[in-house]
Amino acid sequence: MATRVATTIVRSLTRQTSPRLLSTATGTSPGLVGAEPAVATWWIMSAPVFGARNASTMTLAEKEQKEQKEEAVGGGGGATEAAAGGQKGKEVASYWGVPPSRLTKEDGSEWKWNCFRPWETYEADLSIDLKKHHVPKTFLDKFAYWTVKSLRLPTDIFFQRRYGCRAMMLETVAAVPGMVGGMLLHCKSLRRFEPSGGWIKALLEEAENERMHLMTFMEVAKPKWYERALVFAVQGIFFNAYFVAYLASPKLAHRITGYLEEEAIHSYTEFLKELDAGNIENVKAPAIAIDYWRLPANSTLRDVVMVVRADEAHHRDVNHFASDIHYQGLELKDSPAPIGYH
Known part of the structure; x- marks a missing residue:
């Protein structure tokens, strides 16, 4: 029953x-x-x-046909590649038909970087004036200047002359202002139904450039566990503090970033002195740096530090310029953004 x-x-x-x-x-x-x-x-x-x-967006019959096709095409070569530990032949099957990009270098070799594309590379402008300094005059300028100076003291104590790890920490912080500023300008543009004058892209471009600095120095300096933990703490505090500062006063926020970039220039100058004195080994430049800055194949760590320092000088100019725009009673959208000004 x-x-x-x-x-x-x-x-x-x-x-x-x-x-x-x-x-x-x-x-x-x-x-x-x-x-x-x-x-x-x-x-x-x-x-x-x-x-x-x-159920999946594919029917069982379609899945079976796909598996049979992969087995027929792969044959013994797939087993050999898997045995060799290669993941190169694996691709994500997508119902939506989004094709993976196949990029090559100018010499025809495969482009192996997913974090940036060939059209995002450039040659750094090393002729920029590294000694320019914004003299603080107003209360907000002095507040920004001494805030940055006070942040440098614990950094000097903790890292001392380990400039590789110091650069790693510096870039995790330096990549925050551009992202915060770009995000807030993006939301403001949506709320007010108005263009940004290109400043959203300029600030996000700055954040991405700083992130690529970090990706480069991660190949040079291998941070220890407590240094990684410090990055978590510092980034969490700095992101939220900068977010509030930008909401309260964009001219203060950009001035702080300008002074941060001045400190970065100083740190990389000291880095170069240690390299020239032989206290730090001038190793071969990481492959990611050679492709990103279009450096010669025989470039060294010193060449990388040179182009990174030049980038920081350009970011210094952009942020002091942005702060000056606000000091004149204007908004960033009133002045064309220096897009591509690394």
Whole structure:
């Protein structure tokens, strides 16, 4: 009697489930009729999992065809590649048809970087004046200047002359202002239905450039666990503090960033002195730096520090300029943004 009831319920449920997932011969799952009550009850409890709403966007037939095709194409080569530990041949199967990009360098070799593209590379302008300094005159300027100076003291104590790790910490902080400023200007542009004058892109471009500095120095300096923990703490505090500062006074926020970049120039100048004195080994430049700044193949760490320092000088100019715009009673959108000014 229990078996009949279970079979009846099973047949009722199979009529409600997706027909693609059932046998085309009977419309029911083979082997259930005459099964033990416990087995039938288990199948009933599991049946909703196979419903159409929980199914993949691919049908089972399409999946089987895809797997057979992959096996036919892969053959023995796939097994050899897997044995070699290569993941190169693996691709994400997408129902939406979004093609993965296939990029090459000018010499035809494969472009191996996913964090930036060939059209985002550039040659740094090393002719920029590194000695320019904004003399603080107003109260806000002095507040920004001494705030940055006070932040330098614990950094000097903690890192001392380990400039590789110091650069790593510096870039995790330096990449925050551009992202915060760009995000807030983006939201402001949406609220007011007005353009930004290109400043959203300029600030996000700055943040991305600073992030690439970090990706480069991560290849040079391997941070210890407590240095990584320090990054978490400093970034969490600085992000929120800068966010509030930008909401309260954009001219103060940009002035703080300008002075931060001046300190960065000083730190990289000291880095260069240590390299020239032989206290830090002038190793070969990381491959990511050679491709990002279009450096010669035989470039060294000193060449990388030179281009990074030039970038920081450009960011110094952009942020002091942005602060000056606000000091004149204007908004950033009133002046064209220096897009591409690294």
